[in-house]
Amino acid sequence: MLAALFADFVGLIFPQVCLACSEALTRGEDHICTACRAQLPYTDYHKLPEAANPIARRFWGKVPVTHALSYLRFLRHGRVQHLLHQLKYQGQRDVGQVLGRWYGTELTQQGLNQEFDLIVPVPLHPRKLAKRGFNQSDCFAEGLSASLQVPWDAAALCRTEHTSSQTQKNRTQRWQNVATVFEVANKASVVGKHVLVVDDVLTTGATLEACVAVLLAAGCRQVSIATIACAEQ
Incomplete structure (x- = not known):
C-alpha cells in the first residue's frame, strides 16, 4: 500500500x-x-497465409523464409518512426522490449510460439555497438523471448565488417553492402533448429536475407524473420 x-x-x-x-x-x-x-498501425501479417503476406514476397526467389513477420507499418513522421527513434538514438531500450512482449503475445495466440527453437537478433559491428552502447534488435529479441518462452542468443550471429549506413542505398547497393558481413559464431547452437531472426525495421530485406543465408548454410532446419516495423515498397 x-x-x-x-x-x-x-x-x-x-x-x-x-x-x-x-x-x-x-x-x-x-x-x-x-x-x-x-x-499504432499494426500489420497483422501473422494472421495471413504466407502466399498473401507482402513481407514474405520480398524473399521469394532469394532465400527460403518459413514465416515473415512484422509488427507495425513504418510511416514517415508517424508514431512508429518516433518510437524507433527513441529506441535507437535516445537509448530507450524499453521500447524494443515492450513491443517485443506485445508482439510475442500475439504470435503466441496464433500458436507460433510452438514453431521456434531460438531467437537471434541481427548483430551490430563491435565498433557501432561500442558507440551506441546496445543493440536495438537485442531489446526486441528479449521482449519476444519473454512472451514466446523461446530462448534468445545475441552471440549466435556476428558481423565481421563495419559497413556504411543502408539508409540512402537502393536494394542492390544494400545487398552488396551486407552480403558477406555475417557469420555464425557457433554452428552447434543453430544446427537443426528453427531460428527466428529479428531486426528493428525491414526495408528491402537485404540485411535479413544475408542473415538467413548464412544461418541456413550453417545447418538451421528452418529460418523465419520478424521485425518491429516494415517500410512499404
Whole structure:
C-alpha cells in the first residue's frame, strides 16, 4: 500500500511520458499510452497465409523464409518512426522490449510460439555497438523471448565488417553492402533448429536475407524473420 502511494507521489512530481506522443502515462500504462497503442498501425501479417503476406514476397526467389513477420507499418513522421527513434538514438531500450512482449503475445495466440527453437537478433559491428552502447534488435529479441518462452542468443550471429549506413542505398547497393558481413559464431547452437531472426525495421530485406543465408548454410532446419516495423515498397 505504502509502495503504491509512494509511486503515485513520485509520478506526480516526475511523471512518466508516453514514448510515442510524450503525454503523461497513467497507472498501468507501459511506456506507451493506451490511446497510442490503439492507434499504432499494426500489420497483422501473422494472421495471413504466407502466399498473401507482402513481407514474405520480398524473399521469394532469394532465400527460403518459413514465416515473415512484422509488427507495425513504418510511416514517415508517424508514431512508429518516433518510437524507433527513441529506441535507437535516445537509448530507450524499453521500447524494443515492450513491443517485443506485445508482439510475442500475439504470435503466441496464433500458436507460433510452438514453431521456434531460438531467437537471434541481427548483430551490430563491435565498433557501432561500442558507440551506441546496445543493440536495438537485442531489446526486441528479449521482449519476444519473454512472451514466446523461446530462448534468445545475441552471440549466435556476428558481423565481421563495419559497413556504411543502408539508409540512402537502393536494394542492390544494400545487398552488396551486407552480403558477406555475417557469420555464425557457433554452428552447434543453430544446427537443426528453427531460428527466428529479428531486426528493428525491414526495408528491402537485404540485411535479413544475408542473415538467413548464412544461418541456413550453417545447418538451421528452418529460418523465419520478424521485425518491429516494415517500410512499404
